Amino acid sequence: MTLHDVQKDGTNVDLILTDGDVVAGTWVDNIDNAxxxxxxxxxxxxxxxxxxxxxxxxxxxxxxxxxxxKTNSSHGKVDVSLDSQVIINQLDTYSAAQALNVTHEESNxxxxxxxxxxxxxxxxxxxxxxxxxxxxxYISFRRVA
Amino acid sequence: xxxxxxPVGKNYDMVIFDGxxxxxTWAIVIANTKxxxxxxxxxxxxxxxxxxxxxxxxxxxxxxxxxxxxKDDNQGKLDVLIDSTVVINQLDTYDAATQSxxxxxxxxxxxxxxLHxxxxxxxxxxxxxxxxxxxxxxxxxxxxx
Numbered sequence: 001m002t003l004h005d006v007q008k009d010g011t012n013v014d015l016i017l018t019d020g021d022v023v024a025g026t027w028v029d030n031i032d033n034a035x036x037x038x039x040x041x042x043x044x045x046x047x048x049x050x051x052x053x054x055x056x057x058x059x060x061x062x063x064x065x066x067x068x069x070k071t072n073s074s075h076g077k078v079d080v081s082l083d084s085q086v087i088i089n090q091l092d093t094y095s096a097a098q099a100l101n102v103t104h105e106e107s108n109x110x111x112x113x114x115x116x117x118x119x120x121x122x123x124x125x126x127x128x129x130x131x132x133x134x135x136x137x138y139i140s141f142r143r144v145a
Numbered sequence: 146x147x148x149x150x151x152p153v154g155k156n157y158d159m160v161i162f163d164g165x166x167x168x169x170t171w172a173i174v175i176a177n178t179k180x181x182x183x184x185x186x187x188x189x190x191x192x193x194x195x196x197x198x199x200x201x202x203x204x205x206x207x208x209x210x211x212x213x214x215x216k217d218d219n220q221g222k223l224d225v226l227i228d229s230t231v232v233i234n235q236l237d238t239y240d241a242a243t244q245s246x247x248x249x250x251x252x253x254x255x256x257x258x259x260l261h262x263x264x265x266x267x268x269x270x271x272x273x274x275x276x277x278x279x280x281x282x283x284x285x286x287x288x289x290x
Contacts, residue, residue, distance in 0.1 A: 010202065011157065011202040011203065011204075012157065012159065012200070012201065012202055014158070014159065014160050033175070033177045033182055034175055035175070035182065036162055036173055036175070036181065036182055036183040037160075037181050037182055037183075038177075038181070038182035061202075064200065066162075066163045068162060068163070068173075100175070101173045101175065101183070103162070103163045103173075105163070138160070138162060140160070140162070140163070142199060142200045143200060143202045143260070144200045144260075145260070
């Protein structure tokens with residue numbers, strides 16, 4: 001693949017978040033039929049800075065990014081990054097009561113295109129949260145311009 | 146740029162878990178008997194004309210479209226449009242009994258390469274149906290020419 005190829009105009013990319021490369025913490029891909037795609041990926045280590053990455057190729061363009069995840073009283077905040085570019089900043093996944101299959105949309109994310117490391121990293125927590133869990137299912141990059 | 150927006154197409158599978166709502170209330174509903182363990186449905190609003198869109202970037206070509214959906218006794222008919230062109234016309238998703246994981250194939254759909262908007266719109270219902278509910282899961286674009 002040439003540099004020109006990886007930087008051409010992008011198309012939509014959908015990624016089930018399973019089997020990533022662990023940077024910090026312990027991550028488990030757990031079958032659970034209460035979640036879309038029948039699974040969720042979560043950090044049993046539940047520590048701040050727990051991180052997992054995925055290899056992903058995205059063409060240049062402007063994207064709406066959709067992340068499906070779980071909220072609960074023990075969950076932390078997550079940064080989602082492509083290499084060094086934070087595309088979702090400290091998304092708070094705390095809620096007093098559990099909620100499954102929640103979706104967050106981050107609009108108009110501008111990318112130059114190329115091969116990226118997609119990173120999900122715990123970055124702090126809500127004052128009301130008891131821990132630093134993160135549970136995620138799915139991420140979708142939908143090109144809009 | 147025109148050239149790069151019209152690359153030769155390839156297969157693309159789109160999981161329908163979140164859309165940009167035009168009308169109605171659309172949400173994930175967990176359903177363990179479905180492929181991918183959920184449906185994206187307007188069960189809360191279930192009105193004629195309910196609609197959502199998803200941006201679509203695809204290379205030029207001729208595609209067979211495969212839509213995975215559910216049939217039931219309260220379901221409506223579905224139009225699928227690419228921009229303003231109807232590519233699936235009033236697909237009747239009514240059945241007297243629940244039929245999960247139905248696949249509708251629409252063959253030889255010619256698509257110009259570039260940025261498009263994919264519309265999913267409820268358009269009428271079978272006389273025997275009690276409502277305008279829609280339950281969708283995924284759509285595949287399989288390039289054939």
